[in-house]
Amino acid sequence: MRVGVPKEIKNHEYRVGLTPGAVREYVAHGHEVLVETQAGAGITADDAAYEAAGAKILPSAEEVFAAAQMIVKVKEPQPNEWVQLRDDQILFTYLHLAPDPEQAKGLMASGVSAVAYETVTDRAGGLPLLAPMSEVAGRLSIEAAGAALMAYNGGRGVLLGGVPGVAPARVVVLGGGVVGTHAARMAIGLGAEVTIVDRSLPRLRELDELFQGRVRTRYSTMDVIEQEIGAADAVIGAVLIPGASAPKLVTRAMLGGMKRASVLVDVAIDQGGCFETSHATTHADPTYEVDGVIHYCVANMPGAVPLTSSHALNNATLPYGLALADKGIAACDDNPGLMSGLNVRAGKIVNEAVAQSLR
Numbered sequence: 001m002r003v004g005v006p007k008e009i010k011n012h013e014y015r016v017g018l019t020p021g022a023v024r025e026y027v028a029h030g031h032e033v034l035v036e037t038q039a040g041a042g043i044t045a046d047d048a049a050y051e052a053a054g055a056k057i058l059p060s061a062e063e064v065f066a067a068a069q070m071i072v073k074v075k076e077p078q079p080n081e082w083v084q085l086r087d088d089q090i091l092f093t094y095l096h097l098a099p100d101p102e103q104a105k106g107l108m109a110s111g112v113s114a115v116a117y118e119t120v121t122d123r124a125g126g127l128p129l130l131a132p133m134s135e136v137a138g139r140l141s142i143e144a145a146g147a148a149l150m151a152y153n154g155g156r157g158v159l160l161g162g163v164p165g166v167a168p169a170r171v172v173v174l175g176g177g178v179v180g181t182h183a184a185r186m187a188i189g190l191g192a193e194v195t196i197v198d199r200s201l202p203r204l205r206e207l208d209e210l211f212q213g214r215v216r217t218r219y220s221t222m223d224v225i226e227q228e229i230g231a232a233d234a235v236i237g238a239v240l241i242p243g244a245s246a247p248k249l250v251t252r253a254m255l256g257g258m259k260r261a262s263v264l265v266d267v268a269i270d271q272g273g274c275f276e277t278s279h280a281t282t283h284a285d286p287t288y289e290v291d292g293v294i295h296y297c298v299a300n301m302p303g304a305v306p307l308t309s310s311h312a313l314n315n316a317t318l319p320y321g322l323a324l325a326d327k328g329i330a331a332c333d334d335n336p337g338l339m340s341g342l343n344v345r346a347g348k349i350v351n352e353a354v355a356q357s358l359r
């Protein structure tokens with residue numbers, strides 16, 4: 001199959017659909033890979049690196065779209081990309097179609113078959129192509145909290161790990177899923193005192209086992225959240241209720257009980273945020289202050305580290321992408337996990353949850 005990789009064009013998107021390492025795997029499977037010039041610039045992979053991996057470099061996105069039978073991207077296609085898709089093509093990328101009827105119409109009109117990373121499932125019912133970005137965001141959340149706590153950024157001036165004789169920072173993680181676990185791992189690694197709050201007792205048992213006494217675990221109630229955030233230097237919001245907006249676990253009134261210049265990092269902001277006072281920010285201007293508490297609410301945290309994020313994403317997408325390249329869209333018929341990823345088949349919305357939200 002001819003597999004095309006255009007350069008991402010969404011504002012501030014530096015990741016790339018295929019890394020040179022992934023290209024080499026596609027080529028080894030007998031596929032031809034066409035890469036737009038400079039597609040890997042955001043991850044310091046130049047055209048020569050792609051050529052060395054066996055790709056052919058094309059001078060424009062138009063040529064990639066025109067020649068390829070499958071397009072591999074990162075972000076949802078933009079309007080000038082929809083119009084280049086065709087009914088004999090497969091699109092493999094993040095789509096997030098449910099809240100985006102315009103894009104859905106664009107894809108339907110093109111007749112393309114589109115597999116969305118975010119709805120591909122694994123045998124355990126997990127979301128294997130979302131997990132790597134949650135891992136990145138979870139780990140990054142502690143770096144973001146550490147930076148926001150610096151005095152020159154308006155923070156409390158607390159070092160996460162403390163030093164001998166001085167207490168470390170207290171970090172509270174709300175939600176002990178993928179983001180929360182990776183946040184806790186980083187915070188513990190830096191020497192902070194960490195508490196994870198979750199509403200799932202089985203999950204708290206797993207975390208207790210996993211961290212071998214190095215985190216405190218607490219069951220999520222309003223009382224517990226109020227107590228924990230009152231003692232915290234940094235709070236990481238990492239809750240998720242699948243298919244719903246994030247619950248507002250921290251109200252504005254609760255900010256009054258927090259330490260001055262402590263930090264809230266709302267990773268769940270892409271689902272509306274779990275602090276009442278959160279609103280989405282960008283990497284260019286990531287924080288703002290409400291009632292003396294610093295808020296960091298960047299909606300696309302992995303975008304800050306495109307090199308790590310592209311490699312993490314490619315590790316997860318590679319087997320699915322290769323199956324699509326090897327067998328075409330029929331690969332979905334053989335693999336229920338990939339079938340859950342199929343959102344549009346020959347211009348028709350076929351994912352029930354997506355179809356419902358567009359009605």
Ligand SMILES: NC(=O)c1ccc[n+]([C@@H]2O[C@H](COP(=O)([O-])OP(=O)(O)OC[C@H]3O[C@@H](n4cnc5c(N)ncnc54)[C@H](O)[C@@H]3O)[C@@H](O)[C@H]2O)c1
Nearest residue numbers: 134137175176177178179198199220239240268299300301
């Ligand atoms: N901002 C970003 O760049 C970015 C990147 C990746 C993920 N995210 C977001 O981070 C959030 C977490 O993702 P995840 O992959 O860790 O999800 P996950 O499903 O693995 O974990 C969510 C956890 O929240 C817990 N939870 C639900 N309601 C709760 C409550 N009331 N109190 C305490 N815990 C509660 C669940 O039991 C679960 O353990 C999602 O909203 C996701 O979209 C954001």
